Amino acid sequence: MEREAVILKKSKVNDWVNVMREDHTVYGPVKYKYDYHFKELEPGMEVTLEYTRSMIPPKKFLHPQEENLITYRRNDGMETTPTKFEQKQVILGVHPCDARAIEVYDEIFGGDLPDVYYWNRRNNTIIIAVTCTVPDENCFCMSLDESGPTLEKKGYDLLLTDIGDSYLVEVGSMEGSLLLQFEGLFEKATEEHMHAKDKSVEVTKMKVQRKIPDVPGLHDFLEHNYENEVWAKETKKCLSCGTCTLVCPTCFCYHVEDFNRFNLEDGNRVRIWDSCQLIDFAEVAMGENFRKDREARLKWRIYHKLAYWQEQFGTLGCTGCGRCIQYCPADIDMTEILAEIRGDKVHA
Amino acid sequence: MRNLYVPTKAVIEKIKTQTHDTKTFTIKPANGEKFDFEPGQFNMVSLLGYGEAPISISSSPDNKKTFDHTIRFVGSLTNTMEKHKEGSIVGIRGPYGSSWPVEEAKGKNVIFVAGGIGLAPLRPFIMQMFHDRDSYGKIQILYGARGTGEMLFTDEFNEWKKHSDTELHLTVDKLEEGEKWDHTVGVVTVLYDVAKLDPANTIAVICGPEIMMRFACRSLLKKGFYAPQIYLSLERRMKCGVGKCGHCQLGSKFVCKDGPVFRYDEAKEFHDTLL
Ligand SMILES: Cc1cc2nc3c(=O)[nH]c(=O)nc-3n(C[C@H](O)[C@H](O)[C@H](O)COP(=O)(O)OP(=O)(O)OC[C@H]3O[C@@H](n4cnc5c(N)ncnc54)[C@H](O)[C@@H]3O)c2cc1C
Ligand code: SF4
Ligand code: SF4
Ligand code: FES
Numbered sequence: 001m002e003r004e005a006v007i008l009k010k011s012k013v014n015d016w017v018n019v020m021r022e023d024h025t026v027y028g029p030v031k032y033k034y035d036y037h038f039k040e041l042e043p044g045m046e047v048t049l050e051y052t053r054s055m056i057p058p059k060k061f062l063h064p065q066e067e068n069l070i071t072y073r074r075n076d077g078m079e080t081t082p083t084k085f086e087q088k089q090v091i092l093g094v095h096p097c098d099a100r101a102i103e104v105y106d107e108i109f110g111g112d113l114p115d116v117y118y119w120n121r122r123n124n125t126i127i128i129a130v131t132c133t134v135p136d137e138n139c140f141c142m143s144l145d146e147s148g149p150t151l152e153k154k155g156y157d158l159l160l161t162d163i164g165d166s167y168l169v170e171v172g173s174m175e176g177s178l179l180l181q182f183e184g185l186f187e188k189a190t191e192e193h194m195h196a197k198d199k200s201v202e203v204t205k206m207k208v209q210r211k212i213p214d215v216p217g218l219h220d221f222l223e224h225n226y227e228n229e230v231w232a233k234e235t236k237k238c239l240s241c242g243t244c245t246l247v248c249p250t251c252f253c254y255h256v257e258d259f260n261r262f263n264l265e266d267g268n269r270v271r272i273w274d275s276c277q278l279i280d281f282a283e284v285a286m287g288e289n290f291r292k293d294r295e296a297r298l299k300w301r302i303y304h305k306l307a308y309w310q311e312q313f314g315t316l317g318c319t320g321c322g323r324c325i326q327y328c329p330a331d332i333d334m335t336e337i338l339a340e341i342r343g344d345k346v347h348a
Numbered sequence: 349m350r351n352l353y354v355p356t357k358a359v360i361e362k363i364k365t366q367t368h369d370t371k372t373f374t375i376k377p378a379n380g381e382k383f384d385f386e387p388g389q390f391n392m393v394s395l396l397g398y399g400e401a402p403i404s405i406s407s408s409p410d411n412k413k414t415f416d417h418t419i420r421f422v423g424s425l426t427n428t429m430e431k432h433k434e435g436s437i438v439g440i441r442g443p444y445g446s447s448w449p450v451e452e453a454k455g456k457n458v459i460f461v462a463g464g465i466g467l468a469p470l471r472p473f474i475m476q477m478f479h480d481r482d483s484y485g486k487i488q489i490l491y492g493a494r495g496t497g498e499m500l501f502t503d504e505f506n507e508w509k510k511h512s513d514t515e516l517h518l519t520v521d522k523l524e525e526g527e528k529w530d531h532t533v534g535v536v537t538v539l540y541d542v543a544k545l546d547p548a549n550t551i552a553v554i555c556g557p558e559i560m561m562r563f564a565c566r567s568l569l570k571k572g573f574y575a576p577q578i579y580l581s582l583e584r585r586m587k588c589g590v591g592k593c594g595h596c597q598l599g600s601k602f603v604c605k606d607g608p609v610f611r612y613d614e615a616k617e618f619h620d621t622l623l
Contacts, residue, residue, distance in 0.1 A: 069353045072396040080354045113590045116349045226619065253594030256587045260397050267397055269353075271587075274595070281595065282620070284585050285422045288558065290620045300620065304597065311600035 004171040005189040008160070012185050013049065013167070017041050019182050020090055024126070027061060028092040029054050038091065049093050049160065049167075052136050053323060057098050057249035058091045062105060062121045063273075069117065069256070070269040083117070085124040090179070092128045096148070097141045097319040099129045099155040101249030107313040108252050126175055129156035130167075131197070133204050138322030140210040140335055145319070149204040150197075163196040212306075212335055213342070215316070219307040221338075226299070230340045235295040237330040242275030244301060244324035244332070250309075250317045251275070276300055302334050352590050355394035355439025360432055361414055366500045370465065371430065372406065372418040375438065382412040386447030387472035388581060388609045392589040393417060394439030398425045402586040402604070405443060406468040408475035418468035418500060444589045446609045448473040448553055449579055456549050457485035461564045463492050463536055463556020467500050469581050469608075470555050478511050485550075487514040488543050492536030492560070494521045496529060517543050536560060537567040547573045554580040558622040565612050565623060575613035580623075582608050582615065 008016060020026050021041065028047035029036045035055040041047055071079045094102070109118035132149035135141070142148040151159055157176030160167040168189055171177045180186055214221065245251040255274040260267040274281060277297050283289040291297045309317030318334075325333045357378035364372045377383055385405050394400045407416035421430045432438065450473060458477065460470050477484050489508065493499045499518070509516050517539045519532035532538055536556070545568070552573060554564050561580050568578055584603040587593035596603035598618045601610075616623045 070396075074396045080351055109592065111591070113352055113592075114349055115592055116351045117353075119349060252592075254587070255593065255595070256399065258397050258399050264397070269396070269399075271593070274587075274593075276594070282585055284583050285420075285426075286557075288583075290558075290584065290622075296620055303619070308597075308600035312602075 004177070005194065006169050006180055006186040007189050007193055008167045008169050008186055010165055010167065013047065016182065016185050017047060017092065018043070019185070020179060024088050024090045026090045026092055027058070038093075041092070047092060049130050050134060050162065051093070052132075052134050052139075053095065053321060053326070054098075055247060055323070055327065057101060057247070057321070057323070058094050059098075059101065059105060059249050059252075061089060061091055062102065062125065063109070063118060063252060063254075065273050067117055067271050068268050069271055071266075072269065073266050075265065083120065085120070088124045088126060089121075090126045090128060092130075094127050094129045094156070095132050095321070096129060096145075096151045096155070097132075097139075097321040098249050099127060099151055100145060100315075100319045101321070102127065103155055104250050104313060104315055104317065104319075105252065107315070126157045126179065127155070128158045128160065128176070128179070129172075131159065131161035131201060131204070133162050133200065135204060135208045136322070137210060138325040139208050139320060140212060140322065141320035142205060142208040143210075143212040143215055143320055144316060148201075148208055150201045161197040161200065163193055163200060166193075168193050168197045210320075210322070210335055212320075212338055218316075218338075219310065221341075222303055222307045225341050226303075228341050230337060231295055231299055234332055234337055235298050238277075238294055238298050238332055239330055240277050240279060240294050240297060241329065242277045243327050243329065245275040245277055246273065247323040247327050249319060249321055249323070250305065253281075276304070298332075302337070306334075352592070353441070353588070355392070355400075355441045358438055358440045360434055360436045360438060363432070363434055366418060367498055369422075370418060370420045370500060372416050373429070373432070373438075374407070374414050374416050375440065376414045377440070378437070383415050383443075384412055385409060385415065385443035385472075387450055387476050388448035388469060389443035389445045390469070390589075390608065391415075391417070391440050391442030391444065392586070393419075393425070393429070394441065395425055395428055396439065398428050400439075400441070400587075400589075401425045402444075402589060404469035404581075406471045408479065409472050410475070410479050418465070418471075420465050441589060444604055446605075446607055448581075448609055449551060450476055453477075453551055454483045455485065456551055457546070458487055459543075459545060459550060459552040460487070460489045460491075461536060461539075461552060461554040461556070461568075462490070463560040463564075464494065464498060465500065466554075466556030466560075466581075467491055470553060471501065473553065474508070478508070478514075481511055485513070487511070488545070489514070489516045490519075490536055490539040490543055491516070492519045492521070492539070492556075495524065496520050496527060515543060535563065537563050540567055540571060545571050545573075547571065547577065550577065552578045554578065558583070562622045565616070575616065576611055578612035579609055580612060580615060582610060582621070584608075 109115040156172040254271040282291040305317035362374035406418040584596035591602040591605040
């Protein structure tokens, strides 16, 4: 058998979570009000592996919204210990789009100047991905990666795929296989199970309807259409609220702030997610602001992700997860913007 | 893995007043280690409780024991710097960023065009050329400021002019009533005619407010310069200095890592600049 895999009955998922919890902190998607959120799985909590998307992507476990960089005492130096991990963290139920975004993060926080806070978390993280079965009308992963709702060989430690009353569990790493060493939970997978997975993936792929055409041509297309009037029209709707960047699994920007205690001696230097959509993001001394116009900011997000990212990190800055479309309060949709611009060109 | 965000302790050795709102701080790493940098690079200057700010290095690269930061007091961190005394401790991370074309300039004439605080990042390059004077052709320094009281390094100007084949041309935007001034009045580009610029075998390096760099670059093109002969240093908001926080991004570049020094032909292609 080419792929290393086992079978896990759906009825045993919670048992598995419970045994993993003995040595790991386990997070998974849980329904809360209208949305799914990754939360720490505690006894009695129901993890849902069949879900469309979480509001905040699992990036929050690798690049948390707030991270303490330095604890200082102003007259007495500083302490700079990255958060310690007593236990490894398992993120269960990561969708392929979000797993790809984590690979993008590895590039951003890696490179010639690796970020120790990120890697301290990353090296202590086990990713149990799950093949997506319920894409909705906002998903367009197929335009960005032909594996779409599943992963091929990389980006996961384990990969689960729903094949009826059980999950096919494929192994992506040594660390992943260690999580399969529990008695009585897993059965051997057969060639048939593999076929069941391939079939299910084919069906799901058909459900991903939204598209960005001609992805390799996007850079030139966007540069060519920088002055297109569609941008001004869309800008009129935009609230510059920053939701699109907050929910985006590849957005990484942060600002840094010192928080002093009331004794004015002790404090913390903390990094906090920031958004290029907020007005002061690109402001410099003496009040100069290079993206003070909302249109410049709206365009920057889309150009950064679809035109510039490739040169910076070797991939696009969008995985097609659909979050920015679903959560934008003003119904701004970059796939529609692109379509509208293309339409303009046809009619011109 | 080295922690990118931990500043090293450094001691302010000397403070020199430049103008009513700008001082030069001579700084020495507290561990006594030598500090190597290229002209045009910057440090993140760190004050616990006030954050960090990108500040260019303004001293000669030949001095590896200490380095200078010439700082204008404009906000919370920089105003706190103003209160620092000789012997005070600051944090330093760096040096970061790209440098002026020190090597490419060898054998060529070099024109410096500076506006206001923009002379500070150019000074290491000027010092380097003075130190190795025979490796370069003619030096023309064109310096403009809003008023006579806004000019930096004025006490060194006589020294600068003593170097062979070196010109220094000054201009201010405006004079006070009855103020005496032996130089030009007007924006920095009026010096282009005073200095008789010749594009042949020359490079130009520019630093100042972006709007000033816009006119400085465009006027050079009108004088027959090609964009690849021109270099400039861009200022963008910076929170990390190491290509992680995203604030300084321009097109596919991180100004902190790929810049701040860019060649004009590259810089003018970016969106969201005044160039
Ligand atoms: C590469 C580079 C080199 C520089 N070199 C010098 C120099 O040699 N001398 C000098 O005096 N100044 C220099 N600056 C500008 C200096 O960094 C800002 O004046 C300083 O960050 C303001 O900090 P503050 O806390 O005093 O001001 P704040 O109280 O933070 O705010 C004042 C203004 O500064 C802006 N600002 C805040 N943080 C930053 C930031 N990290 N980067 C840019 N702008 C910011 C704010 O938007 C606001 O408009 C340089 C900037 C860059 C990018
Ligand atoms: S840009 Fe939108 S669709 Fe693309 S990865 Fe970010 S949130 Fe998802
Ligand atoms: S789109 Fe904006 S917030 Fe997201 S990574 Fe790019 S600059 Fe940062
Ligand atoms: S200053 Fe943080 S990325 Fe450039």
